[in-house]
Amino acid sequence: MRIALHFFTLIAMSLGLVGQAATAELHAVRLAQYASQEKLLEAVPGHGPLSDLWFREKSGKYELLTGIFPEAHYAEQLLARLRQDGRPGEIVPATAPEARQWLPRTHNISLGDLGYDRPVLLQGVQPYLALHFPWQDTSAAKGTVLRLDLRASQVLRKESTVTITVEGVPQLTLSAQELGQKPTVSVRLDALAAQTIGATLDVEISGSLVASDDRCLDMRNKGLWLEVDHGSALQVRQLEPPQSVRQFFTDPAARFTLETPGGESARLEAACRLAGLIGSLAHSDRSRVRFGDYALSGHNIFLGAFADDARVLGSNLYVSPAGAALLASRWLPALIVPRLRGEARQDLAATDSMGVNFEEMGYPTRTTRGTGDLTFSIDFTTIQLGGWPEKLLCTLYYSHTPVMEHNQTFVRIRMNGVLIESQEIFGPGARRSLSFALPTQYFQAKNNLELIFSSYHKTGDCMGSYPELEVSLLQDSLFTVTSTNPTPPLTLTSFPAVFTGKGAAVPGKSAEYVLPLVRLLELQGFYQQRVPDITITELANLTGGQFNYAVLAMDAQEAESLAPPLDLTHKLIVKNPLSDIKLLQLDTDESVTATQTFYTAGQLPVLLYAQRHTQHSPFDTLTELLSSHPQGNVGIIHEQQWYSLEIGKKLRVIYPEKHDFAFYWLQYRLLFFAIIGALVLFGLLYLYHRLAKER
Numbered sequence: 030m031r032i033a034l035h036f037f038t039l040i041a042m043s044l045g046l047v048g049q050a051a052t053a054e055l056h057a058v059r060l061a062q063y064a065s066q067e068k069l070l071e072a073v074p075g076h077g078p079l080s081d082l083w084f085r086e087k088s089g090k091y092e093l094l095t096g097i098f099p100e101a102h103y104a105e106q107l108l109a110r111l112r113q114d115g116r117p118g119e120i121v122p123a124t125a126p127e128a129r130q131w132l133p134r135t136h137n138i139s140l141g142d143l144g145y146d147r148p149v150l151l152q153g154v155q156p157y158l159a160l161h162f163p164w165q166d167t168s169a170a171k172g173t174v175l176r177l178d179l180r181a182s183q184v185l186r187k188e189s190t191v192t193i194t195v196e197g198v199p200q201l202t203l204s205a206q207e208l209g210q211k212p213t214v215s216v217r218l219d220a221l222a223a224q225t226i227g228a229t230l231d232v233e234i235s236g237s238l239v240a241s242d243d244r245c246l247d248m249r250n251k252g253l254w255l256e257v258d259h260g261s262a263l264q265v266r267q268l269e270p271p272q273s274v275r276q277f278f279t280d281p282a283a284r285f286t287l288e289t290p291g292g293e294s295a296r297l298e299a300a301c302r303l304a305g306l307i308g309s310l311a312h313s314d315r316s317r318v319r320f321g322d323y324a325l326s327g328h329n330i331f332l333g334a335f336a337d338d339a340r341v342l343g344s345n346l347y348v349s350p351a352g353a354a355l356l357a358s359r360w361l362p363a364l365i366v367p368r369l370r371g372e373a374r375q376d377l378a379a380t381d382s383m384g385v386n387f388e389e390m391g392y393p394t395r396t397t398r399g400t401g402d403l404t405f406s407i408d409f410t411t412i413q414l415g416g417w418p419e420k421l422l423c424t425l426y427y428s429h430t431p432v433m434e435h436n437q438t439f440v441r442i443r444m445n446g447v448l449i450e451s452q453e454i455f456g457p458g459a460r461r462s463l464s465f466a467l468p469t470q471y472f473q474a475k476n477n478l479e480l481i482f483s484s485y486h487k488t489g490d491c492m493g494s495y496p497e498l499e500v501s502l503l504q505d506s507l508f509t510v511t512s513t514n515p516t517p518p519l520t521l522t523s524f525p526a527v528f529t530g531k532g533a534a535v536p537g538k539s540a541e542y543v544l545p546l547v548r549l550l551e552l553q554g555f556y557q558q559r560v561p562d563i564t565i566t567e568l569a570n571l572t573g574g575q576f577n578y579a580v581l582a583m584d585a586q587e588a589e590s591l592a593p594p595l596d597l598t599h600k601l602i603v604k605n606p607l608s609d610i611k612l613l614q615l616d617t618d619e620s621v622t623a624t625q626t627f628y629t630a631g632q633l634p635v636l637l638y639a640q641r642h643t644q645h646s647p648f649d650t651l652t653e654l655l656s657s658h659p660q661g662n663v664g665i666i667h668e669q670q671w672y673s674l675e676i677g678k679k680l681r682v683i684y685p686e687k688h689d690f691a692f693y694w695l696q697y698r699l700l701f702f703a704i705i706g707a708l709v710l711f712g713l714l715y716l717y718h719r720l721a722k723e724r
Contacts, residue, residue, distance in 0.1 A: 055342075056104040057083075057094040057123040058111065066091050073132055076116075078326040081270050081343035082132040085123075097125060097343045103331065106323040125342075131269035133172065138162050139262040142282040144312035148180075149257040153401035154247045156236040156255045161229040162263045165276050170221040172266035175200075175232060177216075178258035181208040184250075186239045191255060194233040196221055230263065248401050248485055270343045274356065277328060277341050281312050284327040289320045290543065296332045297543060298565040299353035301534050303330060304547045305561040306357045308554030314656050316648055318551050320544055357560040385414060388504035398499040400484050405502045407478040411526035412557050417517035418510045421467045425480065426503040431458045436485065438498060443479040445658075447471050454482070460503070467508075473658050474525035474556045519626045519634050521659045521673065525556035527634050530577030532563040533570070537583030545638045545646045546582035552655060553580065553636075572631055582638040585623075593625045594676040595663050597641050602683040603674060612680065613665065613672060622647060622666040624654065 060076060063069040069084055069091045076082060079095045086092075095118075098104040104120045111118045140149070143160065151158055175195065189205040193216055200216045238253040240246075247253060271277040285307055290296035304318045311317060323329060329345045338352030348356070387393075390413055397403045411417050425442075432438045432455050442450040442465065450465040467478075484498035517527055536546050553561050563580070568590070571579055581588065585597035595601070603613040615621055622640040629635055640646065647666050654664045659673030666672075674680055 054099065055123050055125060056098045056101045056120055058096050058104055058108050058118045059121045060093045060095055060111075060116070060118050062090045062092050064090065069093055070132075080134065080326050080328075082134065083126045083130045084132065085126070085130060092121075094121070094123065096345070097123060098345070099335075099340070099342065099347060103345070107325075110323050110325055128269055133169070133266055133268050135172070135264050135266055136280075136282060137262040137264055138280075138282045140257070140259040141315075142313060145259040146313065148259055151234075151236070151255045151257070152251065152253060154238050154244065154253060155399040155401060156234075156238065156253075157397070157399065158234045158257060160232040160234070162232065162265075163279055163281055164226050164228060164230045165267075165271075165279070167267055167269050167272065167276065168226075169266045169268050170218045170224070170226065173218045174264040175216040175218060176264060177214045177234070177261045179203075179208055179212055179214060180256040180258070181205060182238070182240075182252055182254045183209075184240050184252045186241075189236070189238045189240075191234065191236045194235070196224060196226060196231055198224075232263075244400075245485070271328075271341055274339060274341060274346070277344075277346055278307065278310055280328075281310075283317065284324070285318050285330055286322075286324040286327060287318065287320050287330045288332060289540075290332060292540070294565040295350040297536065297546075298534070298563070299332050299348065299350040300543075300547055301550045301563055301565065302353045302357035302560065303348070304551040305554035305563070308551035309558055309560050311551075311555050314552060314555050314652055316548060316551065316652065318547060320547075357562075384507045384509045386505050386507040387502075392502075392504065394501055394504045396499065396501040398497050400497055403482040403484070403498065403500055405480040405482075407480070408475065409478065409508070410475050410556070410558055411472065412474075412529065412559060414508060414510050414513075416510075416513035416529070417472070417523065417526050418467075418469055419512045419514045420510070421469065422509040422511070423465055423467055423478070423507075424509065425463045425506045426460065427463070427480075427506075428460045428501045428503065429454065429458050429482070430497075430499045432456060432484075432498070438482070438484045441479075441481040441483065443481070444468075445471050445473060445476055472526075473522050475558070516628075516632070519628060520662050520675075521624065521626055521655060521664050524626050524634070524636050525553055528553060528557070528561070528578040528580075528636070530562070531575065532561055533566045533576040533579040534563045535566060535568055535571070535579060535581045535583065537581075537587055539584060541646075542582040542584070542638075545640075545648075546580065548646070548648055548651070549580050549582060549636065549638055552652070556655075571629065571633060574631075576633065578634045578636075580636045585639045585641045588637055588639045591627075591629060591635065591637065593623075593635075593637055593639070594627055595623050595625055595665070595674075595682060596684065597621060597623055597639055599684045599686050602685065603676070604681050604683060605679070606681045612674070613667075615665075615667065618642065619667070622651070624651060624664045624666075626662045 061072065063072065066084070072093065073082060076093065076095070081096050083094055083097075084091055085094065096104060096107050098107075101120055108118050108120060140160070143162070149158060175193070177193065179191065181189075181191070185205040187205055190202050191208060192202045193200050193214070195216065195218060198221070200218075200220075201214065203214065234255075234257060236255050238247070238255070240250055240253055271280075285303075287300055287303070290300045307317055327344070331345065331347045332353070333347070333349065335347050335349050337347070339346065339348045339356060387407065390407075390409055392407060395405060397405070414421070438454040440452055440454055440463065441448060444467055449468060449471075450463075452463060454461075480502060482498065482500045517523055519527055534546060534550065536542050550561055550563065564576075566576075568587070589596060589598050600617050601615050602611060604611050620642040622638070622643055625637045625639070627635055627637070647669060650666050650669055650671050651664075654666065654671040654673065657673070661673040661675040663674045663676045664671055665674065676682055
């Protein structure tokens, strides 16, 4: 009965139906007291960057408080952090603040938080970019500022313009001269205060760029461009902290701090599940999970045995291991945020074909218009397709306005940056279809399909006004998988597609491997766009057949029994056996980290993180390695440099200390071939002399 009660309570909290329960057994940290509310508000800027500031009136004075905690010892963690910075404070009893008592704060959501890891370059006479910033019920348009860092080509004529539209309402139009003088543009959104904003704040950046009087010439001019820096951000005014589990997890800019779980497997498993959940909701592969002391800004997660399996108080989440398991379940994340989409189709292999349409993958019918290149982008994972396809067909349904005679209009299809299909478009506007096969050799765990409709006008029709092409990509477009590969190639790129079903997470004996294990599961959640289903276990339990894959983080000596492609416990040399070129040589006293994928003797797919003489795990380099889509099965990080190696098929590892077959083969293979050649030559000479004597 208690489990069922918590089950429905979590659903209500995730949907925002249940907020922060009021109780007299709460605590807060009092920062100061003021004679009036005006004096308190004047002092607030000096108390940044605290997340949860609120006030109350007591005994004729206004108290400035921070945080709201179920027990005093959690408030003591915040107080200890404040005292480290020389700030005063004291713990006082409190009740849950009302909405009016919270003091608004401002936080940034940058393009980097939305997944743009570099500046966005827009080209053509009509560049266009649509941005969708997550928006919550606790966000306020009044006081929110959109800050865009723009850079434009210097060849633009003065009549070139750039228009910024927010929620369908034009906010600002800049001339080319203004762009050159003021590259940073700030747009206040106070005018949208009375407008209802949905789950996202929609921002559109569109341009009309001119370099000459000839539109045809301009359309082919690569010098017409507009760049939006990925540091551009929406400075959101937040009226109050998260009021539900949904709001707690869906802020793309939030950083999450967890208590170090220690050696307790239940707490570590809960931390791994939550890291996978956070990764699955992320727009970027940058790490958002850390272990450490109480964070003054950002979100804190406390793991323990609580009366409620999950409870949000301010910017803090109190969750039990059972609550973490429910939050990480397959269906509950879909209630937390609609962005998670596409369940694995477990019965795919039993059917002849399976169609997955774009609407099921979260892409409804979309329409764009203009000239030049009009682009639709579709992101999909092999998890959404039900496995690693051996043959994948794509059928596109689209409609367009009539294409005038002699105008050039065609569609190009790219997958992961590779052009795989192109076709000319002509004639009257109609619903059309285009079917093509997607080459599986370019597949990754997370893929991008680009459809680029290009429209150019005939010569002599480029002066003055000109017609635009309007194209709609229809939601019933679909992928069709005719068969899947039961044992797909296991590399550092493909492992998220292979790791489906029940997984094992195995930490090393040392506490330093807890964070690498959690980070790997956060990355797995990001690449799969779903929460990994994992259980903390030991190496000895991997052979029982109850797991479909394993993620390991441990010392090189502990991993030696698994016979990974690269054994870090010995001095090693990586060579190309064909050219005899030495690619890498590592001594036993050198600091090195290796991330490896391989199948065990029992055909269990494994991702192994192992290191030696390394005190700080190079997570930034590891993220860079995995995000570069390496085709190898081993990634070595040495002196902050990474190497992707395909050990086994193309490269060989020699262990001089082992003197195994590989060592002797690479050392003496030339002598071996020389001896064999000499014996063959001797045999031929002997045969020749015998035949000569018989004649």
